[in-house]
Structure formats: C-alpha cells, structure tokens
Amino acid sequence: MKTDTTEKGLESLIVQSLVNEAGYVQGDPQDCDREHAVDLAKLLQFLAATQPDTYEALGIDKEGPKRTQFLHRLQGEIAKRGVVDVLRGGIKHGPAHVDIFYGTPTPGNVKAAERFAANIFSVTRQLRYSRADSGEHRGSPLLALDLAVFINGLPIATFELKNKLTKQTVLDAVQHYQRDRDPKELLFQFGCYVVHFAVDEHEVRFCTHLKGKGSWFLPFYKG
Numbered sequence: 001m002k003t004d005t006t007e008k009g010l011e012s013l014i015v016q017s018l019v020n021e022a023g024y025v026q027g028d029p030q031d032c033d034r035e036h037a038v039d040l041a042k043l044l045q046f047l048a049a050t051q052p053d054t055y056e057a058l059g060i061d062k063e064g065p066k067r068t069q070f071l072h073r074l075q076g077e078i079a080k081r082g083v084v085d086v087l088r089g090g091i092k093h094g095p096a097h098v099d100i101f102y103g104t105p106t107p108g109n110v111k112a113a114e115r116f117a118a119n120i121f122s123v124t125r126q127l128r129y130s131r132a133d134s135g136e137h138r139g140s141p142l143l144a145l146d147l148a149v150f151i152n153g154l155p156i157a158t159f160e161l162k163n164k165l166t167k168q169t170v171l172d173a174v175q176h177y178q179r180d181r182d183p184k185e186l187l188f189q190f191g192c193y194v195v196h197f198a199v200d201e202h203e204v205r206f207c208t209h210l211k212g213k214g215s216w217f218l219p220f221y222k223g
Helices: 007-020 040-050 052-057 065-081 083-089 110-117 170-180
Strands: 091-093 096-098 121-128 144-151 154-161 195-199 204-207
Touching: 007 121, 007 144, 007 154, 040 052, 052 096, 065 083, 065 091, 083 154, 154 170, 170 195, 170 204
Parallel strands: 154 195
Antiparallel strands: 091 096, 121 144, 144 154, 195 204
C-alpha cells in the first residue's frame, strides 16, 4: 500500500487517532455556524440530551428567533468571558441557567460520571470559517482550517498541518497563521478559541492569541 505523505495524510492520521483511540466524534464542516463560531449540530445535540426541559422551554429546539437569541447570548458571553469560563460556568439565558460542559467527576460520583460521559468531543476536517466566504472562493485552502476541535460544539483548538516530505515544515504552518488567518474573523478572535497549533510530523508549536504577523508561537513539548 502506498504511504500518503501529503498533509491530508497527516490530517487523516490525527483524526483517526482522536476518533478511534480518544473517543472523539468526527464533525461535519457543514454544521459550522459561522455567525456564532459554533458547531451548531453538536451544541444542540448536547443540550437536547442533557437539559431537555430547558432546551424546549427556551425555544432552542426549533430554528427561529428564540434559537438565534440564545446563540447571540452564548457568543456574547464567550466574547466577554472567554470560551473556557463559559464551558466551566455555563450561561444564564432568560430565566434559565444553561450548562455547556460537565467537568471531570470525583471518584464514586455516579451522577457526575454520567454527566461527564454526555460531553461531545469532536474534530472537524477542512472547516470553512469565514463569514465573508459566500462561495466564490470555494476550494481555496486559505479559507478552510485543516482541523478544528470542539467540546459540545464550542471551539477549543485549531490546527494547521504541514509535512516535511512535501518540503514544508512547522514554520510554514506558523507563517500560514500569521499571513493568511485574519484575527478579525470571529473564529480567530482572542477568547473564542483556547489555542492554535502549527504542526508537522516532527514538531508542534502553539499560539493563544493571533495578531497577524505579530502572532507568537512557542514550542509544544510533552517532555
């Protein structure tokens, strides 16, 4: 069997590892709500499964103004508090508190273990993120992320992948973020994501705040 030495091959290996070994779900790039920078399908799936009464009472279960109001509220809280704090503390919307994530359970706490198991960790390939992309740039690699990781539909990490066998390295991935990823895009605004990874098959670098050419990437080592 011929070995796939392209960036797509590295992308496939990472996704397979996350899905088959770490229990992630593979997301569909069509499920990305660009106006609110969420995987809408995974977010709604989590809310419907874990808080069905609130989900229905707030009108999130149906497409329309009430769902849009909730998404505006959610995005507003992320912009104000950051995605990590929103995941930890949830949000208040109307008369209800809405949980967005269930934390790691303490040993022996069966209820907490059940809640934690309801979290949806997902990875999406070739995520088209730009609100300005109306379709005329379809297929352009500049408007699609190689990989994005979500928790319950909220964005956590993005990845740019390179492969030395194709004469590109982690430095090219860093330059891709610095040159081609507009920090004004909702998905790349500070606090919306936790981290951005530049990756080749030998090295990983990360950045927590994209600032165009001023984006600073540090080595990411396990030890």
